[in-house]
Every structure is written in structure tokens, then in C-alpha cells.
Amino acid sequence: xxxxxxxxxxxxxxxxxxxxxxxxxxxxxxxxxxxxxxxxxxxxxxxxxxxxxxxxxxxxxxxxxxxxxxxxxxxxxxxxxxxxxxxxxxxxxxxxxxxxxxxxxxxxxxxxxxxxxxxxxxxxxxxxxxxxxxxxxxxxxxxxxxxxxxxxxxxxxxxxxxxxxxxxxxxxxxxxxxxxxxxxxxxxxxxxxxxxxxxxxxxxxxxxxxxxxxxxxxxxxxxxxxxxxxxxxxxxxxxxxxxxxxxxxxxxxxxxxxxxxxxxxxxxxxxxxxxxxxxxxxxxxxxxxxxxxxxxxxxxxxxxxxxxxxxxxxxxxxxxxxxxxxxxxxxxxxxxxxxxxxxxxxxxxxxxxxxxxxxxxxxxxxxxxxxxxxxxxxxxxxxxxxxxxxxxxxxxxxxxxxxxxxxxxxxxx
Numbered sequence: 001x002x003x004x005x006x007x008x009x010x011x012x013x014x015x016x017x018x019x020x021x022x023x024x025x026x027x028x029x030x031x032x033x034x035x036x037x038x039x040x041x042x043x044x045x046x047x048x049x050x051x052x053x054x055x056x057x058x059x060x061x062x063x064x065x066x067x068x069x070x071x072x073x074x075x076x077x078x079x080x081x082x083x084x085x086x087x088x089x090x091x092x093x094x095x096x097x098x099x100x101x102x103x104x105x106x107x108x109x110x111x112x113x114x115x116x117x118x119x120x121x122x123x124x125x126x127x128x129x130x131x132x133x134x135x136x137x138x139x140x141x142x143x144x145x146x147x148x149x150x151x152x153x154x155x156x157x158x159x160x161x162x163x164x165x166x167x168x169x170x171x172x173x174x175x176x177x178x179x180x181x182x183x184x185x186x187x188x189x190x191x192x193x194x195x196x197x198x199x200x201x202x203x204x205x206x207x208x209x210x211x212x213x214x215x216x217x218x219x220x221x222x223x224x225x226x227x228x229x230x231x232x233x234x235x236x237x238x239x240x241x242x243x244x245x246x247x248x249x250x251x252x253x254x255x256x257x258x259x260x261x262x263x264x265x266x267x268x269x270x271x272x273x274x275x276x277x278x279x280x281x282x283x284x285x286x287x288x289x290x291x292x293x294x295x296x297x298x299x300x301x302x303x304x305x306x307x308x309x310x311x312x313x314x315x316x317x318x319x320x321x322x323x324x325x326x327x328x329x330x331x332x333x334x335x336x337x338x339x340x341x342x343x344x345x346x347x348x349x350x351x352x353x354x355x356x357x358x359x360x361x362x363x364x365x366x367x368x369x370x371x372x373x374x375x376x377x378x379x380x381x382x383x384x385x386x387x388x389x390x391x392x393x394x395x396x397x398x399x400x401x402x403x404x405x406x407x408x409x410x411x412x413x
Contacts, residue, residue, distance in 0.1 A: 027053050028099045029075045035122035037106055037201050041219040044203040046183070046196040048082075048122060063195040064162050064169035064183035066389070070198075071335075079104075084198035086331040087286060088318070091120050100124040108199065108221075110286075112319050116221045118201065137161060139208060140168055140184075140191050146230035148174075148218065155228070156236045157206075157214075158390065159184070159191075168193070171389040172204070175238055176365035177289035181389045199288050242400075244383035245368060248361045253376060256359070258314065258343035261326045266343055268312070269376065273341070276308025277408035278372040282357065284316050284348045285332035287366045292387030294336035296398065300405065301340055307409050308374075313342035316353045316366070320346075371404055374412040380404060 030050050036043040047062030050073065057073040059082070072083040075095075082091040093104030101123050108116045144157040151174070159170035168184035168191060179202055182193035191206040206216040212232040219225050254269040268280070281297065283290040301311055315332075317325035322344065329342055346356035353363040360368070360381065369382040382401075386393045 028077070028095065029057065029073075029080070029102075031124050033102070033122040034125050035120065035196070037196065037221075038119035038121075039201065039203050039219050040222055040225065041203045041205060041217060042192075044194045044196065044201050044219070045185070045192075046194060061196060061198065062183075063181040063197065064167065066181035066195075068197055086291075086328065086335050087199040088328065089198050093120065093122075106201070109318060110223075116201075116223065118222050136186055136189075136191075137168060140206065140214075142232060143234050143236045144214060144230040145233040145236035146172065146214075146228050148226050148228045150226050154238065156238060157230055158393075160391075173238055173386060173390055173393060175241065175244055175384055177384045178386050178390050178393075180288055180292070180387065197288050199286060241383050241386075242380055245364055245381045246361045247378055247381065248358055250359065250378055252359045253372075253378070256357070258345045259322070260341065260343055261329060263322065263326075268343075273310055273312050274374075275310025276374045276412035277304070277310070277405050278374075278376070279309070279311045279405075280314060280370040280372065281311070281367050282314050282316065282345070282353070282363060282370075283367040284318075285328040286318055286348065289385045289387060290367045291332070291336065293367045293369075293385045294332065294338055296387075296401075297340070298336050298338045300401070301338070303402075304405055304409070308412065309405060309409070311340040313338075313340065314345040314357065315342055316346050316348045316356070316363075317344065318348050369401075371408070373408045379408060 030053065033048040033050070034045065035048045036045045048059060049062055049067070050057060050059040052058050057075060059070040059073050060067040061070060070082055071085055074080050079094040081093070084090065088109040089107070091104060091106045093102040095102050101121065103121045106118045106120045110116050140159050141161060142159060146155045146157045148155055153175040156173040157170065158173065159168055162169045169182060170184065170193065171182055172179045180195055180197060182195050182202065182204065184191055184193040186192070193204040193206065195202050201221045203219040204216055206214055209215050214230045215228065217225065217227050255267070257265045257267045260266045279297070281293065283293065297311055300309065315329050317328060319325055325344055329344065333342065346353055350363050354360070357363060365384040367385050370378060371380040373379050386397050388394050
């Protein structure tokens with residue numbers, strides 16, 4: 001005969017058993033995954049690493065030497081999501097019965113009512129290194145002067161060998177920014193480079209066409225395709241980024257007003273923004289190059305704030321909904337430990353941004369960085385951002401930025 005105590009005991013044991021099974025089911029997600037998005041150019045591959053157990057899952061997107069921390073992973077043993085809220089982006093997935101494959105969809109907001117949606121799959125495995133010969137690697141490694149068919153400006157491809165493996169990695173540098181960390185492999189003699197950072201999904205196919213020439217194709221998500229050609233050039237470089245954008249009306253810096261993140265209208269010449277040296281940078285929280293810039297501007301703020309540097313961000317966002325856009329900016333600032341002020345300046349469309357901020361002849365790139373001295377005179381304007389994936393180019397950019405800041409601080413004494 002069952003007593004109330006025996007029934008209660010049986011129920012507790014059953015619940016505990018279910019909890020153990022549930023925990024073990026969740027742990028099937030832990031490990032290394034070879035992931036891909038279904039791109040018009042073929043599989044767009046990247047890595048995912050997931051650690052932890054049960055309700056304490058953590059993970060990274062892996063692109064060659066880069067590991068990007070994933071903000072949130074949820075999984076109930078059958079389905080789940082990988083959330084990248086600072087990009088308004090999510091991978092929703094289900095686990096296959098063999099517990100070695102997950103599949104689903106990546107979605108990302110790219111406009112007021114515009115979304116990118118791409119099929120997603122991943123298999124649980126240690127990332128395999130594709131077959132490649134020394135001849136293949138040696139041909140592609142180096143610097144290339146490149147030109148995209150749709151772009152009037154030149155670009156530069158920089159390929160090198162990842163120190164941690166024999167894989168080719170690299171990036172493309174353009175006048176508006178770089179394509180960040182690209183991980184390479186050879187497929188049927190074609191160098192295939194790709195990356196996924198939660199916001200952008202890039203795929204490049206690069207082919208040898210001569211002893212010192214290449215051509216290829218580029219896909220961005222499922223919305224853009226372009227082609228390019230290149231010639232080997234160890235000294236290939238871009239036009240001077242300090243000369244791409246010009247000043248249209250400096251006097252407007254004292255009159256323009258935008259809301260802060262609490263909705264309070266704030267002029268750009270507000271005394272709280274004064275400094276011995278100032279940076280105003282135009283950005284969007286949706287822009288990966290702007291996230292690279294945010295890391296660096298946080299470093300600059302820590303290094304020079306006590307010496308008189310003032311940094312102000314002007315954000316141009318996707319939706320025009322103040323509450324939603326302000327929340328995205330807060331996520332951006334929190335992710336990069338940024339404690340400088342930001343104003344919400346308008347929509348991310350470059351034509352609209354140029355109208356909203358007529359100080360410049362036009363907004364060409366996110367980010368664009370404006371340097372002002374202690375008298376609020378514009379000393380320089382830098383278009384785009386060459387981030388950590390560019391290696392020495394990033395080092396040179398930092399040297400130029402810091403030299404300019406130190407000069408303005410010294411002049412104000």
C-alpha cells in the first residue's frame with residue numbers, strides 16, 4: 001500500500017531523474033562545431049565552440065585566429081537559439097536525433113522592416129584542415145592590389161598563414177573599412193575564405209589566373225554579390241583615409257542638436273563635451289567595423305581622458321524607433337565597456353545620415369572619425385576603420401590617431 005510519504009519520494013526521484021536526463025541532453029551541445037550558412041556562392045563556413053553545461057552554456061564564433069564571445073545560448077535538449085542581441089541577430093536551431101548535427105536559420109535585422117534570413121547547419125567535429133600544397137599556400141600568401149567591379153575605389157587583399165595552423169587567413173581592406181578576420185581553405189584548387197561575426201556573413205572565392213594575378217567572387221549574406229581582380233603588389237595601399245571626407249560647414253558643429261539616450265536634446269557644443277582634444281565619431285551599433293573601433297576608442301578613453309581627451313559618439317541606427325535604437329546603443333556601449341556619451345543622430349541610410357550631419361560633405365563610411373582641438377576647430381577627418389584583422393595597418397592607424405591626439409593635448413597647455 002502506498003503511503004503519502006512513499007508517493008512523495010517516488011515523485012522526487014522521478015523529477016531528479018528527469019533533471020539528470022535534461023542536463024545530459026543539454027550537454028550534447030557542448031563541443032566544437034563546423035558551422036555553415038547556405039549562401040548563393042556555396043557553404044559559408046565558420047566555427048562555433050560551446051562550453052559549460054545545463055543552464056550555464058557559453059560559446060564563441062571562430063574565424064581563423066578570432067574568437068567572438070556569444071552573448072547568450074539557450075537549449076532545452078531538443079532546440080535552442082544562439083543570440084547576438086547587439087546586432088539584433090539570432091540563430092535558431094534544432095538538434096538532429098544523432099546528436100551530432102544541428103540545423104535551423106540565421107535571422108538579422110538590416111532595416112526598418114528588412115531581415116536577412118539564411119539556412120544554418122553545423123556538425124559536431126574538430127575542425128578539419130583542408131588538403132593544401134606548399135605551392136598553393138605560397139602563391140596566395142602576400143599582399144594584392146585588388147579592385148571590386150562595383151566599387152570605384154581600389155582595395156587591398158592581405159593573405160597570410162595562421163600561426164596556429166597551416167590554414168590561410170587574411171582580409172580585404174577597402175576605403176570604408178576591412179572585411180575583418182577571414183578563414184581560408186582550398187576547395188578544388190580555389191581559395192575559399194569566409195567569416196561570420198553575428199552581423200555579417202562573408203564568402204570569397206579566389207582563383208589564380210596568372211603568375212601574379214588573381215580574380216574571384218564575393219558574396220555578402222544572401223543579398224550581395226560582386227567580383228574582383230588583383231595583381232600581386234607587396235606595397236599595395238589604400239588612398240589616404242584622412243583625405244577621403246572633407247569638411248562642408250564647420251559652423252554647424254555649434255548648432256546641431258541630437259537626443260541623448262534618454263531622449264534629451266543635446267547640442268554638439270554642450271560644455272560637457274569640451275576637451276583639450278576631442279573625437280566625434282559617426283557609427284552604427286549594427287556595424288562590425290564600428291565594434292572594432294569601439295574597443296579601440298575605449299582604450300583611447302582610458303589612456304587619455306585624464307589628459308583632456310573627450311569622445312562623443314553619433315549613432316545612426318536601422319529602425320528610427322527611438323526606444324529600440326537607444327537600447328541597441330546601450331548594448332553596444334556595454335559590450336565594449338565604453339563610458340563616453342552617445343547621441344542618437346538618425347537613420348543608418350548614408351544619404352539620410354549626410355542630411356542629418358551636414359558638417360561633412362557626405363557620410364561615406366561607418367565609422368567616420370572627426371578630430372577637434374581645444375577650440376573646437378576640426379583638425380582632421382578619418383574615413384573608415386582598419387581593425388585588428390589588418391595587422392600592421394591597424395598598428396599604423398593607432399599610431400596616427402594617438403600622435404594627433406597627443407599633439408592637440410600638448411598644444412592646449
